[in-house]
Amino acid sequence: MAYQRIVSTGSVYKGKTGMWLYIFHRVTGVGLFGYLLLHIISTALILLGPEIYEGAEAIYKNFYFRVAEIGLMAAVLGHAINGLRIIAVDLWSKGSDYQKQLNFASLFIFLIIFVPTTYKMTTSYFDLCLEKSSEGTSLVDCMIRPIPDWK
């Protein structure tokens, strides 16, 4: 008899916060692992001497990568704080009773750390860009092209 495994429904299960956090944790975990591999390679290039290492690093020195770095920060912080929440639920016998509170607390802690960090990472980028660039470079220039004559 033909049993259908899962009828494709096209509709999304209306899970609660926990389900979305599970998906978030998985996506950030896998993403971080991918980034980790990349990061190991680019760091290991240091064995090949300053030119090659810095040549590779230079790829990162533009605004798009700064946005990506902020994303990375969000992923690490989010994964870490959510990870702590999961650990609390797992290892603390009352953890699952306070699931809602823990969710809110995680979000709160995340924002407390993430917002100033983002602020610092953004302003620092523009400060350094202006400092290194020639007179008359605008903030928009800093955003749309690599920082010129870095070093």
Added chain:
Amino acid sequence: MKVIKHSFDGVIVGAGGAGLRAAIEAAPHMKLAVITKLYPTRSHTGAAQGGMSAALANVEEDNWNWHAFDTVKGSDYLADQPAVDILCKEAIDAVIELEHWGLPFSRLDNGKIAQRRFGGHTVKEGESPAFRACYAADRTGHMILQTLYQKCVSMGVTFFDEFQVLDIKIEDGICQGVIAYELATGDIHIFETRAVTFATGGFGKIFKVSSNAHSLTGDGPGILYQKGIPLEDMEFYQFHPTGIYRLGILLSEAARGEGGILRNKDGERFMERYAPSIKDLAPRDMVSRAIATEISEGNGAGPDSDYVYLDLTHLGAETIKKKLPDITDFVRTYVKIEPIEEPIPVQPTAHYAMGGIPTDVHSRVLSDEKGTVLPGVYAAGEAACVSVHGANRLGTNSLLDIVVFGKRAGQSMVDYVTQTKPNNISDSASDDLSKKIQNLIDKEHTDEFSVANIRKDLQESMEENAKIFRTKETLEKQTEILEELRERYENVTIFDKSKVHNSELVEAIELDYLLDMSEATVASALARNESRGAHSRQDFPDRDDTNFMKHSFAFKKDNTANLKYKDVELGKYEPMERKY
């Protein structure tokens, strides 16, 4: 239609409390199959709430003789007293056995099984309400069903889940086997077997407002009735006083056992007038009649003055949460009121069949009023009539009945199987059934003859004419209606022609049983010119021990029933007026 043949020593039809208990008894001694149209844990035993009585004396002095006295008195002296003695005496071991198998009873502070009060149960033959009902919050039936199923899982009992038995083969008065229909495939299965136990539960779906599940359609009694086996005491159908208004969902008597009070529209505790000594804890038939009387006298609440209140507000949140969590949740879910703060609208609801397949105390099915045993066929649980409930069952005695007589059915199967040799059922045994099914599939569908329309008319008319109060007129009217419905049923048609999970087909066949049950009920009720227990004839308001101290046996004859009678087996307790 694909036909598949199986061979077993014994088959149990139904996996509610009675069927599972029988299986536990029989499985170690034979090749046994349990066939059930629902997954076992979905049987309606799981809906039972309040408790299971046994004179454990955990709370106060008690003794099984008092339990027996209450049961006999509650039955309006129609119960067979030797059977009642067995029920009440074996109750104690039955409860202990369930505990040993893991049933999570609620506990007293000293660690013993907790017990609560229930309607009609008293100490010292009527002195005061007794703490006799062993319970697990208000989900006792759920726990019994789960525990028995768990026990079966641990024993590796063979189940045929979602197989519906639709026929039994009896040749020369000896059982040859049963025929089942596999819901998932539409295949026919022939089960060759010597011993069959029917534990298919009740048939509350003959009424419109009922506490019973959709699946309770009287299949077991129906199958046997159509083979010429009589049905005993069908006029006695219990109406539970406290069903949720309109829906009929049960609010256990435990609510009153814990102190709940019934009130009419003026807030009056009207049971004080009807049963001055035990008031709200009077047996169900009396309370249901009291409610019906209040309503007909205009004391009902609501816009249509058609319900009364069950008041739990004085019990306190703690008691309600600990002891009545489920039923108060039902109220929150379905009525959207908070029972801790507001009284609950209730009305009587069709609840329990005292009558059914006649059996002796060994759960052997009797094929006539003289007590002739039908070899190899057994029945237990609500489908059967031993009779321990007589004209009115006491609350908590049914969960007891299913385990005590379920066990006995299992034992009888073992006895029978060890004394007989395997039989041989012919491959054509399922031909009648196949033909019946093919007919239903071939007939073109019309709305007029749809299952749902006929069933709706049946349930509404039974509700109207054969419920709590009956008279010759209403019953005669219902007889006519049933004849018409039967004629319509002869032409019944279905829309769904498929094989896989064709539940419409199954409902069409179940409707046949519902009609049978109604016919037997109405015919038996019409012939009983007295009022006794749950059977209340307004034209004969008194009990008539001279003419009716006897069980009715309804035999199927065309579209009505032929009635015969058997004397009640008396014992220690002399019939007296039933007063509380």
Added chain:
Amino acid sequence: MQTTRTDWGRRQPPVGGTSFELQAWFFMRVSGLALVFLAVWHMFIMHVFNDTLNLDYDFVAARWETSYWRAFDWLLLTLSLLHGTNGLRVVIHDNLPDKTIRKLAHSVLYGTSLIFFIIGTYAIVAFVRQV
């Protein structure tokens, strides 16, 4: 028990056995806790207290002058690789029902992780300042 339905998708329910899953689970919590210090601290040093724009050969070389930072980075490398690998092991197990494909994916994962562990370790251990 009677099984009359088709065999479709007959699952393999658990049979018990080793404590590997328990240990892996526990390791995820412990390494997670350690990584809060290692990874988050690392991120802060690189992105907040410094700016990656300033990152250059000298910066790394200066850091790896001390064995403290080499140890720190190696621990970070090892734990995050182990943690991530085990995480991915589960992700693969969840999403690839076919046993052979799953085995293959697991092998690729373990191989990759091992190679990267060797590369990373080699970099940290073998690095000598050139200029």
Added chain:
Amino acid sequence: MDINLKILRYDPESDRKGHWENYIVDAEPEERILDLLHKIKWFEDGSLSFRRSCAHGVCGSDAMVINGENMLACQVLVKEVGNPIKIEPIRGLPVVKDLIVDMEPFFDSYKKVMPYLINEKEPGDRERLQSPEDRDKFEDTTKCILCAACTTSCPVFWTAETYVGPAAIVNAHRFVFDSRDEGTKQRLEILKDVNGAFRCRTAFNCTSACPRGIQVTKAIEDIKRETLLNS
């Protein structure tokens, strides 16, 4: 009040894939979703198939996805879910027909955790004693009606069909924390498996789906901790 029901239908005898079907039903706000399904089945389209029995949330027959969430059709009223109403079979188990799924894998998992009291000691001829406090420890998990709403709401179960699922763990919990039971070691041994309790990633869908209000995730966490402490 006219209610618009969208039901995901699948007939194995003619369809290759599920398809949505629309029905307009006249209903009161106080009616159960199950009542609406019955109206369709009884008076409109007899081939619509679904399981049901008790009609008041105690038998566990009619778990289905209603407006994107697992519920018992007999336990939710029209006014609680609004209009239109979308109904699908529960996920992760093979669909047999319309809203009916194959429950065998679910019960297989249940049976695997030894869901019965294990105690070899002779109990005597009276009940075993158990204090109300000990009884309370597993009260929550005795309520399970094996409806599969939890297991089929679990995102891990959707993808990893071998996961034993929350319902089985709940039923293990019911015995592991019963002071009368002596099978804890064996059960925890089983639940240590790759497909056992450690598969759970605390998504909490199970807890919100359980129609009996069982704290399912809590039960799973109890089992995880018990396993940790036991080894």
